Each structure stands twice: as structure tokens, then as C-alpha cells.
Amino acid sequence: MKALEEKILAEGKVCSGDILLVGGFLNQRIDTDFIFQMGKEIRDLFADARVTKIVTVEASGIAIALAAAYYLKVPMVFAKKSSAKNFFGDVYKASVHSYTHGKDYEIAISSEFLSPEDRILVIDDFLATGEAMEGLAEIVKQSGAELAGLCAAIEKGYQGGGDAFRARGIRVESLAIIDEMNGENIKFRS
């Protein structure tokens, strides 16, 4: 998505070599008009995928997942990062390792919100090593639903998570794929 690449170059900030800050439009502060443009793009990418539900994980995946859900006209479900919070009854859960925070955490979705009849599109703001997406895919598997595909707003291609999913035959569409990031020098996959 050309407009996203331009926005990353114009407004993104690279910190400590490997951290891309897009808090000015994608998380923390949401550029409402732009996030709905991204939602529309996701709808176009997955128009043929018969998606019945979108799944993401709190908190920064929620906005982009909702924008896509708006255009795909399907419900959106977000996994919570602690299984203790307001869960009554059965949950599907997975353990996720966070490289950013250097620890494991658990993500969970009440089993009542996913069904084997669903075709699920998993959406997140970032896809790097793929740990969070892997956890979400694991939850989809537990539910018996079909995984229609994975979609990230920004994929850090050089971290390999997206390509590893593709190598397993999983459909991955990212709105922008960064293949190189050295200081302020960002190269997108063409």
C-alpha cells in the first residue's frame, strides 16, 4: 500500500536501530481517516477469502482490525493478554513470547466467540518474528475454525516471521513490508 509506505517514511521514527515508532497514526494516536483507508485495502486484499470473522489481540491491533471489520462487514474478536480478566467459562489460549519485553505472556479468547464454521482473518498492527500471529493462529486452530489468512499493517520482512508463514502455505498479506531498516533508511519490498 503505497500510501502507507509514504506515511511510514514521512511520520515514522526509528529508535534504537530496530524500533519503528508509528504511534502518531497507527497506535496511541490513530489517524482515523487513514486507518479506515487501511481497512478498505484489507477488504480489497481479502475480498475473495469468504472471511466470517476477524481476530486480533489487544491493544494495538484493535483499531486496524475494527476498520477492516467495518468494510468486510464481519464481527471482530480480540484476544486478551491475561486469561484471568472477565473470563467465565471455557477459553482458547496460547503462550506468546515477546522479544520487545523479554518475557512470555498468555493470550486468550472465550470459546463462545469462535466456531468451527468460521473462516478467520487474523489482523495485527505489526508482524515481525510472528510470535503473536502464531499464538492467534493456534487459538484459531483450537476452535476448529479455518484460517483464511494473516494480515499486518506493517511487516518487518527482515525478521522473517511473515515469510515463515508463507513457506507453510499460509496466506499472508501485509500492507507494507520493510525489508531493510538502518537508522532512518527504510527499504520496502516491491
Add this chain to the structure above:
Amino acid sequence: MKALEEKILAEGKVCSGDILLVGGFLNQRIDTDFIFQMGKEIRDLFADARVTKIVTVEASGIAIALAAAYYLKVPMVFAKKSSAKNFFGDVYKASVHSYTHGKDYEIAISSEFLSPEDRILVIDDFLATGEAMEGLAEIVKQSGAELAGLCAAIEKGYQGGGDAFRARGIRVESLAIIDEMNGENIKFRS
């Protein structure tokens, strides 16, 4: 909002006396069509308020805040619950007591995302004792912006938070106000 009251009666579940579970449409699983109906309602309620920005707190406020931001055509900013995560530079922050979890936590917004020129509408999914809203209002005050009002999808009127804000002259509009909740018996303010 009549449709929300009906939805709460039809789909909400009351647990342990005082916990109203609306995870089937307002958080965890988002009823996309319905959350945008609520967003439109919020736009109608605050159409005269010259809102320039919407502020909420992660995670369950994000969806309804974004739906309202869509109709009000303004950016949305969400406070994070830990000031350590991906913050570079100055932040506005406040301490919030959670009765649900029995502890205090900190919420924070990068100072670059709010300005004294803003007129801010604070939105959250629930308003009970008002602790989270108070923290968000405190952050708005620190930024020098004006508080245009507070809006919750569901206000637990009997817990007094909303009325305490109103007594201080703060505009509070909730889409549904519950004045009594005894087991499955829910009474709305008319």
C-alpha cells in the same frame, strides 16, 4: 439509546451480582455493525461540542472510541496502561484505582499527541465509579486542552461516578444508564 438497552437485556449477562458481561458485542467480541451505530449516536450527542480529538484508554475503550471518531471525523488517542511501553519523550500520566482488580495502575499519553488547542471528548466502554474517566480527565487537564465531555457506552448510574462528574458541571452523556442491577433485573434511567 434504546437499541443498546435492548441489546444489554437480550445479550448481557450479570455475574456475581455486580459484573455485567457484554463481551459478546462491546468488548472481546465486537458486533461491528452495532458499535458503529453507537459511534453515530455519540456523534449526534456531541455534534455541537466542537470536538477536535477523542481520548480513551486501552483496551476495551478503543473500539467504541474509533467508531465515534469515524463519525466525528477526528483523530483518536488511547492512553496506555503502563508508561514504560514504547514511550520516548514526555508523557502526561495519571494514577487510576481499579476496583475490579483491587490495585492502582498508571495510564499515560505521549505529550505530543494532545495540544492546548484541542477540545477533547473522553470515551470509554463503561463508567462506574469514574476512576478511569477521572484519570483521563486529569491527563486532558495536564495537556492544557479543553474537556468537551465524557461519554460511556454503559454507565452504572448506581455507582455514582457519572453523577459526580455532572455535579461538577462536566458534560456526561452515556448511551445507556443502569440505575439498578439485581441479578438479571436491570433498570435503566429514563
